[in-house]
Amino acid sequence: MQFSNEHQLIKEAAEQFANQHLVNNSEHWAQAGALPESLFHDLGAQGFMGILLPDSFGGANLDYQAYALILEGLAYGDAACSTLVSVHNSVGTLPIYHYGTHEQQSLFLPGCASGKQIAGFALSEPQAGSDAAAIKTKAEKVGNEYIINGAKQFITAGKSAHLMIVIATLDDHHHTAFIVPTNTPGYIVDKVEKKMGQEAAETVALRFENCRVPESYRLGEEGQGLKIALSQLEAGRIGIASQALGIASRAFDCANQYAKERHTFGQSLNEHQHIAFLLAEMATRLEAIRSLIWRTAVAKDAGQPVKQLAAMAKLFASENAEWICRQAIQIHGGYGYLQDFPVERLYRDVRVTSIYEGTSEVQKMIIARSLSEHA
Known part of the structure; x- marks a missing residue:
């Protein structure tokens, strides 16, 4: 490219x-x-x-x-x-x-x-992941403040971030966005989750107990919360697709190098046709992922609608990246299952890319709706 x-x-x-x-x-x-x-x-x-x-x-x-x-x-x-x-x-x-x-x-x-401050985003809740409109965290207007009460789940950097974009409801239906400094009284980290992979990127459960935010920290107008939240997801999906590509590229390089160095039955692994063909397919899928991400990014920069493209890129990248990481472990054989080799961790790290920023199923829903609208 x-x-x-x-x-x-x-x-x-x-x-x-x-x-x-x-x-x-x-x-x-x-x-x-x-x-x-x-x-x-x-x-x-x-x-x-x-x-x-x-x-x-x-x-x-x-x-x-x-x-x-x-x-x-x-x-x-x-x-x-x-x-x-x-x-x-x-x-x-x-x-x-x-x-x-x-x-x-x-x-x-x-x-x-x-980099002196880290910003996070709190939309998902224990009962509302993909269904963003079902959030129950509430904000009540009192004088020139908003008082936030509720719980958020699966929040990246919820402990280390300095400020958090929080989506809450006014009067049970007016979703509104707030900038909440994380040192605000009532901003509580309930739990740092133990995860399958990406352990260094903390994921937390948050609780808000009478968390007072000044009116000047309301983001946008009342009732604009979901619009604000959803309008940024295209950028997030380009980012996660690119992340999946980077993880898979590292796994492929590890597998390719291992296949050159490891010898079985009198020849290197990459001289066995099955392994050579597998590496060829892995490399091909990497280039296909890269091309779709690039097309999406170019269109986004040109001001074109990319809702469908971003969903396609995120879906295709995350699903194929996991496949590539799985094959990298297979090429390593038993060593790929050991923590001494990077591919073990890379497989655990890549797994979540088909879940966060919208599951693969949600991406398919977006793509299908877009196809129906333009049929």
Whole structure:
């Protein structure tokens, strides 16, 4: 795939950062269950924490093609890091940029772009995952404040984030968005979840108990909450598709190298036709994933509707990335099942990509509806 000179430099910068800062630390961070705060400062210095934000707020002022390349490169080094960077750059900061007042933008975005502050997004609830309209967290207007009560589930960076975009309901049906600093009294981390993979990207259950937020921290108008939340999901899906690609690329490289070095029955593994054909199919699927993500990012940058394309990219990337990681383990044989080899963790890390930011089933619903509307 041919890139412009600028995009080639961005791609190389992300890959260099991953090799220097992420690859050799990924396993340690997974065992520790957290990423170091200094990492986000380093990411901010590279422009990776304000990818889509304008330079007036300290951002890198890049496009979605660059966003995809950066997420792919970071995911190659560490999936957990790429998850936090994806959430932060899409559903964490973009709602403030697109719907916030100038005062809100000036207060929050420079810190986010520098990596000194991490932004998160709290929509899902214990009873409302894919069905966003079913959320029950409530906000009550009292004077010049809103009092938030309720619970959120599966929230990325809910403990380490400095600010959270929270969607709550007014009068049981007016979904409204709020910027909630995480040091606000009543913002409570109930539980840090133990997960199958991506252990360093903490996922938490949140509780809000009489959490008071000033009216000046309401994001957009009352009743705009779902519009604000859903409008950023295309960016999130491009990010997760790119993440899946990065994880799968690392798994493929591990498998390809192992197949060259491992000898059975008097020849290297990659000289056995079945293994050679399997590697060929893995490489082909990687290029197909990359092409679909790139087409989506180019269309997004051109201002074209990409709801269907983003769903296709996320669906195709996540499902095929998991397949590629599974085959990488198979090529390693018994060693692939051991934690001594990266492919074991890569398979656990990639599994969630077909679940968060909309399950594969939800992506199929979006695609099917789009096809029906344009039939």
